[in-house]
Amino acid sequence: MRSKFGRRERLFGYSIVFPYLAYTAVFWGYPFIWMVILAFTKWNYFSKPRFFGIQNFMRIFTDSTVLRIALNTLNFLAYLIPMVLTASLLFALALTKVRFGKTFIMLSFLVANVSSGVAYSLLFSNLFAVNGPINRLLDRLFGITIPWFSNPQLAVFSICLIITWKFIGYYGLILYAGLLSIPSSLFEAAQLDGANRSQIFWKITLPLLNPSLITVTVLAVMLTFGIFTEPYLITGGGPMQRTTTFLIYMYDTAFKRIDPSYATTVAIVTALTSYVIVMLIRKFFEKEVSFV
């Protein structure tokens, strides 16, 4: 069958598509194939990969550290999702009330998002040190010091606090855009019907903000599975392994234990787990919203 396009058009088409295909092949295809090879082999960076069947996957089920990290991840999720949603929502709601300097405020909050993880981790570890400025202030005011990074549960909380600080601006803007997309006529109609502020918030704003809230929740879940810099630099995965994350474990396994095959397998399982959790959230909490 003859193509309806001429040679020149076809060439033009290929030239447009080629950079994308080449990019995908190099940065997605090649790593993907290499990942599959690694997961089913044993490799030590030096010799040729040796076929290992599904033993890397089997090992995950008997690895007590993986279980510890899975529990840690749930712990992080339990703190991070409510913290990040509440803080970003408050920021977005506050933005709707601001009349002047809105861009400046948005940019100020976004600075945290683009700042270096290493820099702010070091900053926070000094701020929250046992004799750091925060504890000195608390000691002067109330006579107490808080073991921010020394107590296992508080360490998880403190890291979530830092991550929330980093993402308020970014997630807040997503929610702010969601708030702006709700037609003001709906609020006006509710007010005319005699609804108070609380009723408007719970019955109109929040349900209509569902798509943005789900977006932020999904992003926060993926973020939780990718926590690395803060615990790596501040707590080193401790105390008592409570802030060890999948990424820290992968890094240590690949580069300290010289076992990139097992690290890849952990990465695959982590990605699948986060995907399942995201799908569950969408299935149970995502609602279709229409403003008509």
Next chain:
Amino acid sequence: MKKLSVLFLIVMVSLVSFAVKLTFWTAPNAFQEEFWKTVVTQWNKLRPDIQIEVQTIPAAGSSEEAILSAIAAGNAPDFSENIFSGFAAQLAEIGAIYAFDNFGADFQKLIETRKMKSIMESWKIKGRYYVFPIYSNPMIFWWRGDILKNLGYKEPPRTYSEIYEVSKKFADGKKNFTMQVISGRNWWDRWFDFITYYYAATGGKPYIDVEKRKVNFGDEAGKAITQFIYTMFQNKWTAVELGTNPFYNGTILAKITGPWEVNWAKETFPKVVPNIWFSAPPVPDNYPKDKPIYTFADTKGLVIYSTCKDKKAAFEFISWVFSNVQNDVLWIEKTQMPPAREDLTTNPAFAKFMNDKFFKAYASFVPYAVPPALIDKTIDLQQAMTTHLIEPLMYLKGKPEDILSKAVKEINKILF
């Protein structure tokens, strides 16, 4: 004459064109880089047939990560420094490094020339020499002499009980703490706390029986150390996070450190430096007074990778650098770190450094500084020490003896 010059030029150009070009990675440390650049420049002028290119180990989480990534990508250098013994054992295990024994009599001659025969013995991996040790840093304690003087002391405390006494006078658990008992939560920090204390308490006994692959530190010395760490945390005489520069701002009286801090401290805290007193790591109360106190040696060496283009050429360069005692003199001038030589205190070439109180202090500990166990599971076992021994002691999770025996069991499982 003109013809001769042209001929000479042609010979030089062809030598450089056909020269072996080797890549050498140095530690990401400005002082060490300076040393290597100086000696490599001299060598490259001297030997146009073997040209060395110096590069700093690329920025990464650690030198080990950068080197492994390079090996994986097939971009490993020909040879590199900054290799600790445990990492060398791992590299030897996977066949990534080349044994120096292969150079036969030339290697033996170099060991003799550099006076490092017994030092080499502690670097044997499965009966072979894969690493050429460059420096050996004894870990010693720095004390704030000015504060101790005000507390009525003429010298730093020596035993655990003496440290408790000082603590009662100085530490308040909020702003003032006696010393940094635990160096951190990273796996390598165990070298600078528990392992150092163990060497000190036992006269340098190995903490791991490498041949039997069993833990040694579950003994009386181990019990005394765990009790010491526990007591310091229980009484809030030390803390987990002490903020930035606690030693220099007077929050703590003592910290353990290596000579790499000397130049920085002199530049950054010139007022504190003259008041620093030195001591060996603390020992149990019953440790004999006349017996020397051992400490940990932070030792790093040089390896040739199996993928090296011309191993003999690399060895020629290494041999040239370390056969000349003046290069070790230059090393000290640039880095302040004691070279891995046994004649530091006797060789006249190093006499001038003995006027420096820091170098003298470190050099005096070199004979009593013991390197880490040469075991391929270094990282795993020291991470397990953090999780099962140090952290439970820091957070007072159980009795010290129970914590120690549980840790020994867990670590033996890893070693088995």
